[in-house]
Amino acid sequence: MPFITDGEPKPVGSYPNSGIDVLIVGTGLAGLTAAIECVRKGHNVRVLERNDDINTAGDMYFMGLSATKFFKHWPEMAKEFDEISLHNAWIETFKHDGTRMIPPLKVADRLRDAGLNPDTPPGTFQMRPLVYKMYVHQVRRLGIQIQFGKRVVDYFEDEARGKAGVVTDNDERFEADVVIAADGVGSKSQKLVGGQVRAMKSGRAMWRAAFPIEHLDKNPEIKEPGTYAMTLTRPDTMIWVMNHDVTGSEKESWNHTIDADEVLANMDKGVGPSPWSSKYKDLIKLTPPNTIVNFELFWRNPQPKWASPGARVVNIGDAAHSFLPASGNGATQAIEDAVSLASCLQIGGRDNIPQSVRAHVRIRFIRNACAQKLGFSNAELLQDTDWSQVKLDPRKAQPKLPAWVWSHDPESYAYQVYDKVVENMKKGVPFDKDDSVPPNYPPGYRYEPWSIEQIMGDMKAGKTVDLGSGNWD
Numbered sequence: 001m002p003f004i005t006d007g008e009p010k011p012v013g014s015y016p017n018s019g020i021d022v023l024i025v026g027t028g029l030a031g032l033t034a035a036i037e038c039v040r041k042g043h044n045v046r047v048l049e050r051n052d053d054i055n056t057a058g059d060m061y062f063m064g065l066s067a068t069k070f071f072k073h074w075p076e077m078a079k080e081f082d083e084i085s086l087h088n089a090w091i092e093t094f095k096h097d098g099t100r101m102i103p104p105l106k107v108a109d110r111l112r113d114a115g116l117n118p119d120t121p122p123g124t125f126q127m128r129p130l131v132y133k134m135y136v137h138q139v140r141r142l143g144i145q146i147q148f149g150k151r152v153v154d155y156f157e158d159e160a161r162g163k164a165g166v167v168t169d170n171d172e173r174f175e176a177d178v179v180i181a182a183d184g185v186g187s188k189s190q191k192l193v194g195g196q197v198r199a200m201k202s203g204r205a206m207w208r209a210a211f212p213i214e215h216l217d218k219n220p221e222i223k224e225p226g227t228y229a230m231t232l233t234r235p236d237t238m239i240w241v242m243n244h245d246v247t248g249s250e251k252e253s254w255n256h257t258i259d260a261d262e263v264l265a266n267m268d269k270g271v272g273p274s275p276w277s278s279k280y281k282d283l284i285k286l287t288p289p290n291t292i293v294n295f296e297l298f299w300r301n302p303q304p305k306w307a308s309p310g311a312r313v314v315n316i317g318d319a320a321h322s323f324l325p326a327s328g329n330g331a332t333q334a335i336e337d338a339v340s341l342a343s344c345l346q347i348g349g350r351d352n353i354p355q356s357v358r359a360h361v362r363i364r365f366i367r368n369a370c371a372q373k374l375g376f377s378n379a380e381l382l383q384d385t386d387w388s389q390v391k392l393d394p395r396k397a398q399p400k401l402p403a404w405v406w407s408h409d410p411e412s413y414a415y416q417v418y419d420k421v422v423e424n425m426k427k428g429v430p431f432d433k434d435d436s437v438p439p440n441y442p443p444g445y446r447y448e449p450w451s452i453e454q455i456m457g458d459m460k461a462g463k464t465v466d467l468g469s470g471n472w473d
């Protein structure tokens with residue numbers, strides 16, 4: 001079985017050994033961040049992954065500033081992130097029929113116009129394969145042990161012995177002081193942890209593809225950057241994303257590809273807005289085979305149960321809370337979770353693992369529920385843009401990227417509030433009445449359970465998404 005072990009572990013700003021054995025399931029962004037940060041916090045880390053290798057597939061996602069703050073501890077990673085990031089990018093916005101709605105503007109100028117510092121943007125669009133490779137390089141440098149081909153089918157905990165563990169499909173058992181379930185949507189830990197929520201069909205899906213830019217050489221007109229609405233053009237890669245109504249062939253899987261002909265036939269049938277510009281169709285025709293992912297979008301309500309009864313198994317990332325891919329927060333919140341949990345475990349130490357796990361969940365839940373709601377409202381905005389308004393005011397097509405999301409530092413926040421959170425837990429203060437802890441969610445917000453059914457009901461009645469109390473800007 002392959003291990004990644006050829007590195008020399010020298011984390012910057014590292015902590016002494018905590019004696020805490022951590023077992024991580026999953027090598028998504030959540031699992032790999034947890035592995036890297038747990039090493040720095042002095043924990044002993046082992047990682048299990050069901051696949052035979054790290055899956056560097058995918059196209060693009062939005063990486064929020066808050067998720068990159070921990071790079072300051074990892075200079076090689078920070079350097080690589082800078083190298084793979086687009087500098088001097090510019091954006092223009094087109095309608096599906098090819099009409100230009102917002103003229104081209106340098107991203108830096110757009111940020112300056114919004115009163116933001118272009119050197120520290122709220123986040124950047126990144127290519128998943130490049131970010132993943134950057135993570136893999138860091139994992140290698142640290143010599144973190146990843147055991148591939150280990151499909152976890154069950155989780156358990158033994159409170160008396162202070163241990164938790166997993167069982168694989170080959171009946172192998174792995175144990176540790178704490179197990180981090182970073183195994184994505186539909187985590188196998190749900191049987192033990194509870195908190196399973198129903199996945200609701202949204203009726204929507206996305207065609208998305210990333211491929212080498214040379215494929216566009218056959219049609220130079222299409223190669224012009226910025227010809228399409230939802231595209232990212234990099235020097236070597238072309239990426240496009242189109243939202244559409246379900247056609248019957250989509251799946252919630254990043255490996256589920258379909259033919260270009262199917263996309264074109266559906267466009268001709270009037271799936272999604274029409275008429276589509278012929279330029280979009282030409283782009284699809286040039287997309288190489290086995291490249292277009294047809295990803296079905298599911299909604300899941302927020303749920304606060306992320307830890308097992310004895311708090312020795314804890315969900316992070318998509319395993320705890322899923323985001324719509326268009327909401328721009330799934331990767332960011334997954335990384336924040338990992339950084340927060342590694343920190344809480346360090347603060348509490350080996351004798352207080354369940355307390356630290358519960359404090360971490362309390363620190364993260366309301367923030368995530370708010371980010372999910374914001375993401376939902378942003379995704380709806382992208383989908384149902386009122387173009388007549390956009391012509392008048394480009395900000396109408398702009399997703400909200402408020403300071404409470406991007407300015408957050410999940411590591412320093414955990415150190416700032418941990419003691420107070422634990423004190424309030426001990427006093428029995430409910431998590432949604434914890435006014436003595438500074439918020440990491442919209443200032444002034446008071447958490448109230450909400451559901452997607454409610455939001456959809458409001459939207460069908462012509463109301464805008466009610467985000468709730470507090471300052472969400």
Ligand SMILES: Cc1cc2nc3c(=O)[nH]c(=O)nc-3n(C[C@H](O)[C@H](O)[C@H](O)COP(=O)(O)OP(=O)(O)OC[C@H]3O[C@@H](n4cnc5c(N)ncnc54)[C@H](O)[C@@H]3O)c2cc1C
Nearest residue numbers: 026027028029030050058059061152183184254317318331
């Ligand atoms: C191949 C792939 C491509 C993606 N591409 C994009 C994209 O282009 N754009 C975008 O916005 N989002 C994409 N995502 C989703 C995005 O990465 C996540 O939503 C987000 O980063 C949260 O990550 P996560 O680590 O919580 O979950 P995930 O990224 O889903 O990672 C979960 C990991 O756990 C492993 N795993 C699952 N079940 C088990 C099990 N039973 N036993 C052992 N291991 C298990 C999986 O193989 C995977 O490595 C992609 C995800 C994947 C897996």
